[in-house]
Amino acid sequence: LTQDDLKKLAAYKAVEYVKSGMVVGLGTGSTAKHAVARISELLRQGKLRDIIGIPTSTTTHEQAVSLGIPLSDLDSHPVVDLSIDGADEVDPALNLVKGRGGSLLREKMVEGASKKFVVIVDESKLVKHLGGSGLAVPVEVVPFCCDFTRGKLEELFREAGCKAKLRVKSGGETAAVTDNGNFVVDLYLERDMGDLEAASEAILRLPGVVEHGMFLGIATTLIVAGKSGVTVKDR
Ligand code: DER
Numbered sequence: 715l716t717q718d719d720l721k722k723l724a725a726y727k728a729v730e731y732v733k734s735g736m737v738v739g740l741g742t743g744s745t746a747k748h749a750v751a752r753i754s755e756l757l758r759q760g761k762l763r764d765i766i767g768i769p770t771s772t773t774t775h776e777q778a779v780s781l782g783i784p785l786s787d788l789d790s791h792p793v794v795d796l797s798i799d800g801a802d803e804v805d806p807a808l809n810l811v812k813g814r815g816g817s818l819l820r821e822k823m824v825e826g827a828s829k830k831f832v833v834i835v836d837e838s839k840l841v842k843h844l845g846g847s848g849l850a851v852p853v854e855v856v857p858f859c860c861d862f863t864r865g866k867l868e869e870l871f872r873e874a875g876c877k878a879k880l881r882v883k884s885g886g887e888t889a890a891v892t893d894n895g896n897f898v899v900d901l902y903l904e905r906d907m908g909d910l911e912a913a914s915e916a917i918l919r920l921p922g923v924v925e926h927g928m929f930l931g932i933a934t935t936l937i938v939a940g941k942s943g944v945t946v947k948d949r
Contacts, residue, residue, distance in 0.1 A: 873905075
């Protein structure tokens with residue numbers, strides 16, 4: 715099985731939680747896109763009815779529109795029955811790092827408004843500590859004086875050996891822009907950042923920060939696809 719096959723397995727398992735009549739948060743990324751495609755397939759087959767999707771990015775919005783999934787937003791549907799999304803890292807308490815794909819703010823808004831949030835990953839995403847995989851913890855910042863904010867973020871986690879880098883467009887030198895017109899600062903940590911709640915609060919206190927990619931206590935269910943099968947864990 716390829717990594718993409720594993721992502722698909724986890725996504726299909728998560729879609730078993732979707733029932734007719736639900737308002738469903740549609741995640742973003744290479745794993746979530748399989749869930750969106752599966753929901754549309756079941757709608758076409760008449761196995762699901764009256765689903766309203768709430769997309770978490772313009773990319774997912776476009777995918778869902780192209781597949782004919784009826785869509786709405788949090789203004790019209792402030793309570794979401796169930797969201798399904800991937801993650802970049804998952805720790806044993808089901809805390810997540812998200813946003814390496816750049817959609818963390820809308821994802822946190824939609825998934826935070828969900829009664830149930832099912833996270834779908836292949837086993838490569840499991841970590842002991844968030845920020846410990848050598849990949850980044852993303853922070854969405856306003857473009858205004860983003861280097862000032864970048865510096866403040868680096869300073870905040872100096873003891874964890876933090877290097878904060880402004881994310882640039884792939885293959886380019888200009889800043890990557892989120893769906894909300896903001897930039898992303900990626901935090902690369904040499905050591906774990908200790909108390910996650912304290913770290914979260916400290917980041918959010920910095921003027922210039924919009925949101926960060928740590929999703930603490932939001933996920934309710936984790937579906938992991940690995941070489942030895944699919945496992946489901948509830949928080
Ligand atoms: O950017 C994001 O938050 C994505 O959901 C990410 O966390 C998972 O992306 P992947 O399924 O492509 O690895």
